[in-house]
Amino acid sequence: MLFAAGFGTRMRELTRDKPKPMIEVAGRPLIAHALELVREAGPARIAANLHYKPEPLKALLEPEKVLLSHETPDILDTGGGLRQALPLLGDSPVFTMNTDAIWKGPNPLQMAQDAWDPKRMDALLVCVPLNRAVGRTGGGDFSADAEGRIRRGGDLVYGGVQILKTEGLHQVEDRVFSLNLLWNQMAADGRLFALEYPGRWCDVGHPEGIILAEDLIAADDV
Incomplete structure (x- = not known):
């Protein structure tokens, strides 16, 4: 499941007329970088959720x-969006992947x-130590x-x-969660x-992340 429905508000003017996954990094849309990694992992089927300016996606x-899961009239957040897409994805468990990051190193899905x-x-959940999270400001999310x-x-x-079992999705009463x-x-x-994750990773959720991600792709080291 590729998450591609968000508004990309942190990208400011860059997402005025296109969705964030279509922003180019190193000459290719962000979602193309993500899809390449997904193809390498070889899941039986691939789905993406769409909401904001879906036509180019x-x-x-x-x-x-x-396979496309159109979220209308409301965007459903990650949980609601994944639950809506389950008929396209088949049985649990599933991969999910955000489409606003660049990975440098081994394929995280594999x-x-x-x-x-x-x-x-x-x-x-595939997690990156702070010292290998390029452009990350603030602290981390988890400890293990x-x-x-x-x-x-x-x-x-x-x-x-991540890889996630989806049975718990059906126990949530809210539509958006x-x-x-x-x-x-x-x-x-x-x-x-x-x-x-042993390599490096760059969040491209803000305009400054584009240059950081392109530098990461061009770098010789991992």
Whole structure:
């Protein structure tokens, strides 16, 4: 599931006439960078949610055989958006991926797939240490114990890639809700895990991130 429905308000003028995933980094739309990683991981089917200025995303994704989940009239947030797309995705578990980041190093989806243990895990989040999160300001999102179980607060930044069991989505009564609701319950049950990413990562959620991401792509080292 590629999350592509957001408004991109932090991008200011850059998203006045196009959605954030269509902003170019190193000559390609952000969502094309994400889709390349997804293709390498080889999931059985790929879906994306659309809401804000969907036409250019539709034109790019339909020829790529990406299944589209149109969120209208309201945007549904990550949890509501994923739940609406479940008929397109098939059985749990699923990958989800944000489309506003650049990864430099091993494929994070393949890493997550290799580390996934459904007997212990309800979700596995690929996280980046603060010192490898390019352009990140402020603290991290999580910390992890020796076995990888995570709790809120710490120096690990959620990179926007995860494997998630989706059964809990059907227990939420709200139509619009965040996946944080599921994470909180999984963490309380000891079944929310982090996988530390060994490469570098750049958030492209703001205009300054474009230059940082292009520098990261051009760099020789990981």
